[in-house]
Amino acid sequence: MKRFLLLLIALLLHTGAWAHKPSDSYLTLRAATGSNDIAVRWDIALRDLDYVLQLDRNGNGEISWGEVRLRSDDITRLATSRLQLSASDKACTWATTAPLALDKHSDGTYAVLSLSAQCPSLTGALKARYSLLFDVDPTHRGLVQWIAPGSTEAQALVFGNESGEQSLALQPAGAWETLRQYMLDGVWHIWIGYDHILFLLALLLPSVLVRQAGQWAAAPRLAGAAREVIKVVTAFTLAHSITLSLAALGLISLPSRLVESAIAASVVVAALSNLFGAVESKRWMMAFAFGLLHGFGFASVLADLGL
Template identity: 40%
Template sequence: MRHLWVLVLLALSLGGPAQAHLASDSYLRIEIAGDGRISGQWDIALRDLDVAVGLDADQDGTITWGELRAQQQAVENYAFSRLTIARGAQACRLLPTTLMVDRHAGSTYAVLPFGAECPAEGEFSLRYRLLFDLDPSHRGLLTIDDRGVTTAEVLTPEHAEVALGRGPQGFVYRALQFLELGFDHILLGYDHLLFVSVLLVTAVFDRAGSTHLVPIDNLGRVVGETAKTLTAFTLAHATVLIPAVLGVINVPARLVEPAVALTIILAGLDNLRSILPRLRWQVAFFFGLVHGLSFASALGPMRLHPADLALALACFNLGVEGGQLALAALVIPTAFALRKEFAYRVLVVPVISLGAAALAGVWLIDRVFGLDILSLQPR
């Protein structure tokens, strides 16, 4: 019975965040010229700026170019008050130029090009504070082009200050940055986490007919099948993530995010009555293609060199896999211990499955119609 309460509490914690996490990332590119001059471009999602300064004046759920232009000064004041570039002990003066917009991974971003007036001597440094007070899970994806040498950093509340112009970081440092980014994206992306959880709670059963769950007696088989399912999910989103990051495919977020919610609904209902293919790894792979499009914003327009991009993609996907395995390490032992308990089969599995499907149904309506039934922003 103790195991049952552990799993119930875990289920409640997974379903707790009513707001599905739409990844909050900005893309900051700094170029250091041969003569030491600095210029940059900062791409910030309109949805994030809307929360921070209010862009949607008529509250119709759509941010127009006119609305953005009307708030240009507020946007620039907000953003550049949260970015400090210094040379030596003295801060540079950041000079915004022409406001533009662009699309990355299906979402619209304000593009803020800027120059900088800096002291003549000293080492460059950068401090980043955008959105951390509103969303601690926000990430700033920084690319530094120092006289033709490109490096990358992932900026977080714990890693908000970096030295510029120090040359390429070591392999291990770069790998760990993107491993952490992938790990965070699966554990902070509540919709992705909920989808994986729905798959895991029935991983300890075989099907007999469309509704009857038969406990599996071999733990090794459960672990092996679970690993296959999670790996299929990772391979699928890796398959679609690569062309999405390279810009070969660009599906609008207004289509991708509802589709992600739909995968949770179908997986939850399938736990109650079989409506999907029996082999869970096939379901995970097919739906993983959809989730991969949602992950694409994590690495979007960083414009890394091919070798660095390959490392970033590989480590990001390994981080996602690690997050999934960490969740499985929590769920599978408890589910296996409870698999023969009547209450687990007739109470816990249906409650988790129906609860996940219902919550995803609300997300689906929110994302299709923009009704804001629940706040979808990760704030």
């Protein structure tokens, strides 16, 4: 057992810690009544662009505005080749409406593209195909706000590796449809996120086990195990909702790098606690503490998306 633990620690020391913030880009697509053009603002992380285009020319680990500006045409070509809009099965063409700019998000600096998609018409079926980084990062997502003609409310869309093509509704989507989409994407994101699954297992596994003579054994009664599961899940969800609300409303703000590192560390702490039985009672308190932390991770995504 000791050899296994030493091997596990060695592997962790040589492996990058994956935190909660995934690779995302942010798009706002806005159509106006009486026009066949769609105004597009697209925010793409410089770290992602550097991975694909090697923006850091001098290799000093920092990307300057001069290095970004030199590759602005390459960035635009990459982006417009990975996003196709079509109306009534006819492709829309791209035009640049403003020079490339930079903007700060919670997790770093992003390149901002201002584009116009010129479509034959906006009266038929409107579709979008997104594939920005799927060839190098299958977990990458495109987070989209689509504002239909004559609407003031944005429809939220999430483009992933399994949902790279979606329809843009010319009529605003209802609240239930938006909720359904977010629930489906949330379940899929958890399913493909091994770090999330390991964290959930680390929290819930002790709820169905009891420690006897320094060893773990199955809980003797289903009712007791069920109570522990309910307490852990409720505590985590309540704490998660508290910090998610405070952060999303702008009342509390923490650096994204700090939050991501702390979330990754929480997975290690939960696992070590299970191995050595550090918290044998009141596990709901540990779940509550972790929930406070993880709420900030989700809030950073919602804040960047403008929700």
